[in-house]
């Protein structure tokens with residue numbers, strides 16, 4: 001088996017890792033943007049439900065006010081009848097009805113007051129939520145612009161790395177190319193594993209010393225345990 005230039009495998013590894021990092025950064029943008037969008041949507045839903053609540057409270061308060069007015073008119077009418085009562089019995093009946101309506105109105109007045117207080121509270125919530133929706137939308141569009149701004153540079157970087165990878169892949173001996181492709185397919189950036197202290201850094205299984213020496217001399221070898229394409233970790237510069 002012909003050996004590739006000594007830096008081929010470390011370079012392949014470096015490029016695969018770099019490509020994965022750039023790809024992850026590209027993918028992260030839309031994901032974070034979606035999370036921000038969901039925050040906005042949540043606030044908008046809260047706002048809509050508070051607006052609906054306000055509408056219902058106002059309707060209920062209006063109905064009670066209308067009933068109060070109707071009862072008040074009824075009392076005025078009953079008072080007229082009371083003054084013209086033809087008998088004591090009639091007088092007592094009108095008087096009793098007036099008392100009953102007054103009690104009902106007093107309850108209605110309390111209920112109307114309570115409803116108006118609730119309306120005030122909901123209006124405060126709505127104002128707060130409206131401000132929060134505006135803030136969430138502003139945050140979202142600011143973040144979106146930031147993602148777009150970075151995206152161009154990341155795409156360029158990815159293209160450059162992929163072009164570089166193609167060049168280095170030309171140095172892979174043809175007989176191991178299919179195995180290399182399968183590893184990249186299966187493990188992406190983890191297709192290759194550095195050997196450190198005679199140990200595979202992917203599965204942490206120790207190599208025989210003979211194999212470790214072979215790796216150091218540039219022999220192409222796959223880990224017997226995890227199948228990764230092994231390379232000697234280059235000396236730190």
Ligand SMILES: [Zn+2]
Nearest residue numbers: 200203223226
């Ligand atoms: Zn291994």
